[in-house]
Amino acid sequence: YSLGPNSQGLATLQQLNIMERFDIRAMGFQSAAAIHHGAEAKRLAFEDRARYYADPSFYDVPADWLISKDYAAERARLIRPDSILQTVFAGKAPTRGDTTYFTTADKDGMMVSIIQSNYRGMGSGLAPDGLGFMLQNRGEMFALTDGHPNVYAPAKRPFQTIIPGFAVKDGAPWLSFGVMGGDMQPQGQAQIISNMVDFDLSLQEAGDSPRWRHGGGSEPTGEVTPGTGLLHLESGVPAATRKALVDLGWTIGESDGSFGGYQAIERWPGRYAAATEMRKDGVALAY
Template sequence: MRRRTFLAALPASLAAGSALAQIPRPKDGNPEIGRTDLRGGDRVAGATWASRSTAWGVNGAAATAHPLATLAAIDTLRKGGSAVDAAIAANACLGLLEPIACGIGGDCFVLLWDPKTRKVVGLNGSGRSPKGLSLATVRERAGPSGTIPSFGAVSVSVPGAVAAWGDLHGRYGKLPWKDLFDPAITIAREGAPITQNVAFYLAASQRRFTNPNSKIEEVENFLKVWTIDGKTPVEGQVFRNPALANTYEMIARGGPRAFYEGEIASRIEAYFKRIGGWMTKADLAAHHSEWTPPLVTGYRGVDVYGLSPNSQGLSTLQLLNILENFDVKAMGFQSTAAIHHAVEAKRLAYEDRARYFADPAFSPAPLEWLNSKAYAKQRAALIRPDRILDPIYPGQAPSKGDTTYFTVADKDGMMISIIQSNYRGMGSGLSPDGMGFMFQDRGELFALTDGHPNVYAPDKRPFQTIIPGFAVKDGQPWLSFGVMGGDMQPQGQAQIISNMVDFDLDITAAGDSPRWHHEGGMEPTGEQLGVQGILRLESGVPAVTREGLQKIGWKIGASDGGFGGYQAIQRWPGRYAAATEMRKDGIALAY
């Protein structure tokens, strides 16, 4: 997956080093003080590393990666909307306000607590590859590494987000569909100031898309929508997207199918025909989401849920199943032993991810076996406390026949955990004529190896990195959460659960806690990124822990900004707690 992190949207010259190093030092008058020598102020309560206090409320809560999206969600709840209504309104806003992570050109996955049935339900809103694009053609377009290019028409699969919104609203919505788009349409027409992270990644996307080596069929539409006088907007500059406002108005008037049929679909087909792509109106019309029963595992008294493949949600559950075999709490918070065992659990789980995860309509995975405690115990027995496992392999199954995350909760007890993405930053680099959004590049995640479960085929869903998280405790909804960021997501989700369950951290401290991110091993694309890989640690990880990991043999990489973005809502008796983190631009609110 070639470093599926926040830095995936950056040019090679920038991604090779630390993103943090590109940010100027504060003008404090002392050139001897570097950024890593400075820390925030001292808190009088709570964890010393926490960036803020948790937001509390009794009627509802929302946590997103942008303040205006969170406000849109809260306003929708106050008008009598359900958590689903508020989530759709927020997501529409994020497509405008956080285009470097999401939009209606991408896919969507959901875990939701239904208070009427008292169950967690799942929705797979991922799209399929164009029916007219053959494996032979994709192989002709493959890059030097023998993988599908990161950008351009060959990487585009059918966007599933709008259909997922429609399915959610049809089952759980309270307010009229058209009203949900009012906040986003207003902001798109009147404009809003660009936030810090969005400005950073917009500029990076421009550099990447306009690089001649990107081989994107056209970039004029990107430049027309997302640049002002040839440059992407800087932090604080007001940005408008009237083309997206027009598209939203068509969807608001025509319903969710308006995206897949009628004028929008016709314009999308005409665009791909113009640039030599493959997506057609028939591909769009055939798209549908799938309600799917989520997988679940127990972790020390908490039931953790994940979506089955083609999602990577099972990786979180496998990672936790392996960790449960060790006394992580006794190892110590942020200790060498705790991180070492967790990274080894990740490596083992990700080998299975590379071997088995794909569209189940083409290659069903042995889910029950992969998620079993017995199998996890076998895998845990391979881990040694004083050395790195090498070689490492996937398990042998028994024989038989850059993304945005947000969460909303309402007064009726419904909690929705939703993640939506264009995949690699702003996606494929392609923006349809006059529509104001980018197409995802999820098709990049297919393999091209004959016999691989995830090998490309027409009308097939690629392996997906985006996963919502949810946890239940004592039969009651406990935590709606997510950690966006490519292959970081299962790693981040497991760290959040361990922080809260093993070390009793609150919802905010659990997210602000320093993280680790391991890169390497076999990928679902068929790539081998190094057996041992690289272990990246945030600067807050204690020096003694860093030294201990190096003594075991881990190759420690730079802290590069690829540690995910977290939002969460926790259910308490009669109230909600909501949290976000300092790595993103968003806020959490409750009322």
């Protein structure tokens, strides 16, 4: 489960739906094939993010279609195992009328997933007199192109990136988690789920595992970066995997520290597991 528009939560679900069409487990943990298919799923999902995610009070976001299994199958058919998609576009919808994350759970099985951000550093830099907090400036994420679903309008909420994550297994609450970091959030969430489901990693191992982050493509602000973008890999990704990704045509970016921040609680029968991020400040506490 994730948040719908005007947030970017659908991107996690879209990525996972596309990845589900492939046998990621058989490709191998931290293999070039697994990263390649995950990154291509991200590129496809983010084109839809740029095209369709906006305030549903002002725009009829085709959310059900975007997260449908049929649409995921259609998008997955675009991915080639031996080459990069040189151009990616948003799907054609059918016509119709600085972040802080934490999660907590109690003895009764209640789990809460929360994320908060002022956006650009200190937000707007303005603080209401006597209240002690900064106002956010997420209005920066509006598009200024006439006709764009996310174009600025009075009383309209801009596209925004903050998405607390929650997952169920067999219909029961399973995972309350988040990965901080702007565009990294849905990419990181999809990798966490894949690490646990496809590769049987534990809650902490899923977060400690080396991550990838793809940058480039279209943005909900209307900006477009041409080409196939940069695939950033953490230093722990094997050298053989890096070479194989280059051979597939990926341009590898620096390991620049922009791989998010992860916190999670996993529910087991009668108990919990908790995990925290090794990349930045974080703590897992039991009481």
